[in-house]
Amino acid sequence: MINFNGNIVGQEENILTQNRAFLYGDGVFETLKIINGKILFLEDHYFRLMASMRVVRMEIPMNFTMEYFEEQVLNLIEQKGISASARARITVFRNDGGLYLPKTNFVSYLINASPLEDAFYALNKAQYEVDLYKDFYVTKQLLSSIKTTNKLINVTGSIFAHENGLENCILLNDTKNVVEVLQGNLFMVTGKKLITPPISEGCLNGVMRKQILALAKKIEGIEVVEEIISPFDLQKADELFLTNVITGIQSITKYRKKEFKDNLAHLLVQKLNESISEN
Missing domain, CATH: 3.30.470.10 (Aminotransferase class 4, branched-chain amino acid transferase, N-terminal domain)
Structure with missing residues (x-):
């Protein structure tokens, strides 16, 4: 129905x-x-x-x-x-x-x-490997920030990920900077800094993205910024994770030869569930 x-x-x-x-x-x-x-x-x-x-x-x-x-x-x-x-x-x-x-x-x-199956959010600890998807690029425009029924980049990217044994792919914009992943927004942790691309780079104006930015800004010692991320920056990161409303937070365990931690992602999942329970 x-x-x-x-x-x-x-x-x-x-x-x-x-x-x-x-x-x-x-x-x-x-x-x-x-x-x-x-x-x-x-x-x-x-x-x-x-x-x-x-x-x-x-x-x-x-x-x-x-x-x-x-x-x-x-x-x-x-x-x-x-x-x-x-x-x-x-x-x-x-x-x-x-x-x-x-x-x-x-x-x-x-x-x-x-x-x-799951009511509240939980951090999936299973292997989650990603790579770049470079067959098509996201354009830096307002239409890219909303959810339209034209999602052919996400569809073809998902097929590419499946064919190559990947759990997800990272999308780039027309200036070859990191935008997001196929099913959500992307966050990068470097030291005490949490970074996600600004909406102006062509990424989705995600609802969960907004929640994570707000929660992270309340964590002492964490600097939260929206700035451009290059593919080279990903290999210098300590953590990578994606966000969407259904999954919440999904840690990325491997990008090419680099493996990542999930410390901040774990903390944010806890705070996300706490905020839901309070409301």
């Missing part, structure tokens, strides 16, 4: 032949994590979704309030009988009509959801 424009329907009822998200990538989305009936970081997800719709010139309906989306997501989870932890995705797309030039800027949306 999915939530299509506020109605719970079978997935087979969603006809894609004229769907602009399917035909042209004319859509934006948010992936949410829900624990015990609560959507984590709801406000951040909501405002990023609204900002994304504005960037791509979609008409925002009057009923698209934060409370409305919360109700729609939680209703779907209840209807599907998911009781503990869930993953949900809201996809908003321009309505049918037109070719590259749409006939309307009004939108529809659909929500789907599936259960998750």
Whole structure:
């Protein structure tokens, strides 16, 4: 089942032949994590979704309030009988009509959801090797900072990682600087300094990225900065880790011949879970 424009329907009822998200990538989305009936970081997800719709010139309906989306997501989870932890995705797309030039800027949306095994975040200690993906590059522009339904770089990069026995790949921008990984933002620890690329480099304006930056700034002795990272910098790092809302934090254990620690990542996972429990 999915939530299509506020109605719970079978997935087979969603006809894609004229769907602009399917035909042209004319859509934006948010992936949410829900624990015990609560959507984590709801406000951040909501405002990023609204900002994304504005960037791509979609008409925002009057009923698209934060409370409305919360109700729609939680209703779907209840209807599907998911009781503990869930993953949900809201996809908003321009309505049918037109070719590259749409006939309307009004939108529809659909929500789907599936259960998750783990409620709170945990640091996965398994081997996690990455390398650079250089077949295609991320452009330094506003569109790169939002979640659109055009993710071909991430798709082809994931295929490359699978074919080469890697858990993930690091994406570069058109000036050959580090941007992010295929499934989230990238952080680098060098000494007492935590570094992540600025949004201006073309990385996703990640919801979990925002949480980690805020949590790290409260840790005594850690300097938190947003600055350019080159591929050469990665081999001088003490830690590398990626972040996204579903996984939380995933430590990178190996990049080429360099192996990494996970000290700060471990601490941040603890603080992340504490902040969720408090709220």
